[in-house]
Structures are given as structure tokens and as C-alpha cells.
Amino acid sequence: MYENLDIITIGESLIEFSTDRPLSFADTFTKFYGGDTLAVAVSALRSGSKVGYITKVKNDGFGEYLLDAWQMEGLDSGQVKFADFQNGIYFTGQKNNKVEMQFYRKKTAPSTLCIDDIDFDYIKSAKFIFATGFVQSLSLSCRETVREVFKFARKNGIHVGYYPNFRHTELSRDEAVEMFEEVKDYISIIFINTKDDLIFETESPDNLITKLADSQLENALIIKNGVGIWSLDRTESSYIDMIQFEPKDLTGYTSAIIGAYISSRLKGDSRIDSLRYANVLGSIQASKTGAIRSIPKREKVMELLGKYYG
16 A cells, blocks of 8 residues: 555656856756656655656666655655666756756666556555656657556546647657647646647647647646636636746746646645745746756745735
């Protein structure tokens, strides 16, 4: 019997090396970890939720680092498996007031995740399951795993969250649409940042809702100069403007907002209060360097909530 969890995310873990200098000039980097679903997991965890993470790592020094770091974080990594492929790595720096990134993520351990690695009793222990389109795109086995886990979760009354996060450099729009079509009927809530959307080709929330109207989706959280949540039956919507701040590193920004929102809603907070909480957390995260190490804990977010929202 597994401990009851609030959220389980499935995805890709990476070793992150970050610096506030251009990559060409930097001679020292700060080591941490990254990955879109991992950022969602840690954001929810630091917001007070019980969170599990499913991935695969290589059993080497970096793999040992990841497992030790997740244990210290309080992340349930009991379902993390080992693979003979390397752990993915990426470097992030600052050049001309912009973030520059270099990834080394081909044929990595997370891409070997398959349906046989999933303990479905563990999935049953959660209230909410989350994965991204980017995880689907890692390999055919990852694609199948996301689909089957989502299908199982929906059948068993578990909420399912999905952030497409497809990359133009990784695959075509037709491929992205095909992967979304495979899972859309199992999703409870979709998270969309209009700046990185590859599927819907519109920045209008109203048009997005229209395009999603024929699915089984219940809600859409859309990031566009702010954060909004829409019921797809159009009976309810809430929107708040983005907090004005000077972003330093937007790596992981959307994932941080997603994890914060999910955590807040699972605690029983209202939609608008959850949007406010996520908005503040995202502004803190993006004002510092590093996708995950910059995510604040709930106490810090609560300190600033009153400043922005009274």
C-alpha cells in the first residue's frame, strides 16, 4: 500500500549547469537539476503538496546526485528506475540580457521509460497526474506510457493535467497535434502558454476555448500577459494580470506556475486565490537564475501575496 499523494508527475530529469554569464565566457557553473515535469513537481512540493515523480536515470554519479537531491527535497522518488543510457544535461547562461541554453539530451535514460516501468497501484495513490507533450516526444515508449497512464487515471477518477510544451525545433506541428489527439479525451485540465504553443496557432483565449470545445476537457489555464482559468463550458472564468517584474531567467517559469496552481487548488483554495498564488510564485522564480532552484517555498510566496493583492 502506497502513501496517499497529492500529485504524481511523469517525465524527464536533467542535470542543470547555470551561470549568470555568457556560456562562452563562464568558467564556473552552479549544478542543480531541471526538466519541465520535474519543475512542476518541485513547485507543488514547495507549495506544501505531497508529490511523487516517475522517470529513469543512469546509475552513475549524476544519477546518485539526483536521487539524493530529491530525497532531501522530500520528493517521493520510489518509482524512479535505472537505465543504461546517460543522464541528460543542459547549460544555461545570460548573454545580452537574454537566456542562452545548450541541451545534451539525445538517447538519455528518461527516454527509455516504458509502460512496464509503471506500477498502476502507485498511480492510484494520487489525486492528480501530470505530464507534458514534450515527454511524449522523447520516444515511442514515452508516448505510449503517457497515453496509458492518462487513460488509467481518467478511468479511475484521478484528475489529469497536461501542458503541451512542444518545441518547434524538436518536431512538426502535425506531430504535436497527433500526440495531443491521443490523450485529449483523458485530460481534465490543459495548461497553455500562448508564447510557446505549437498546436492551436492562436493567442486568443476565446479562440482556444472554441478549439477545445469538442474534447472531454473541463478547464484550461492559459498564460498570456497574465494567468487565467477558463471552464470549457464557458460557465466560469477568472483572469489576473501578470505581476510586473524584471525577468532574469524564464526557464521553467510556466512549469513553476502550473505546479503552484495545482497545489493550491488541491488544498481547496478558490480559482482566483490559486491564480494569485501561482502568479506570485512565478514572478519570484523568474526573477532569479535556474529553472528549479529559484522556485520559492510557500512561506516566501505568502509573504508577498499581501503586497500584491492586499
